[in-house]
Amino acid sequence: MDEFPGALGTSASLALRLGQAIFAVASLLFMCLDIQFYSYTAFCFLVTIMGLVIPWSLTLAMADAFSVFVKRPTRQPGLLSIIITGDWVLSFLSLAASSSTASVSDLLMTSNVSFCTAKSCTRYQLSAAMAFLSCFLSLASSLINLWLLPTA
């Protein structure tokens, strides 16, 4: 089972981690650049969670890249459990953050009082969409590693 695609230390896992990091960075950029996001709690929450997801995914991407390109380290069940738990918690938190952002931006867009211009509203929504994608990739990593935990 060592070469199961998506397990820790394979190239599929590296791709998943890079995808998570890229979507999280995109979400952060859409949210932060030129927009006063700190006036809404939900947007601050999204920025906080994406700020946690990026270092986590990049660290694991580096571990995967080392494992793919240099040499395969021994896989320890304890380490795998920590990674599964972390992925899971982060995917839960990013799901909460992205759904909050999506609903708030939807509310801002449809309400009669114009809180945001059409351009910034679209950027809020794009940010939420990127956060959803990052969340789903994180969940995929967690599920694949959880699946492999009994055979580790």
Added chain:
Amino acid sequence: MDEFPGALGTSASLALRLGQAIFAVASLLFMCLDIQFYSYTAFCFLVTIMGLVIPWSLTLAMADAFSVFVKRPTRQPGLLSIIITGDWVLSFLSLAASSSTASVSDLLMTSNVSFCTAKSCTRYQLSAAMAFLSCFLSLASSLINLWLLPTA
């Protein structure tokens, strides 16, 4: 492992299911009674998800009650997988719904334009809190059953 508290068919599982159903009903009542919830997408989402959680939890509560009070049926791994998946999907959806509701009600409460009276805003928040509790209980059920799946 048959008597592990919280596994399918034990009295702890019955308590968890009843808790989920009660919190979901409370969330639905806080949201629906006397409030025009259908003017906000997030609130409609919450009502939909809670409407899914209630029959699911009540069905499983009945199965647990049958197992506790009458006789213990044989536990099938296939059935357990379906229940774990269902719990997990519902807990994810209810997490998304409750965080959307919480962020929207927070936004409605703090915005300068008064969208809702203080009483209805508090009720939105209470509804979101109940949905969070239901979500966490659902997650607990899912995790306990997942833990026991390899020994089933």
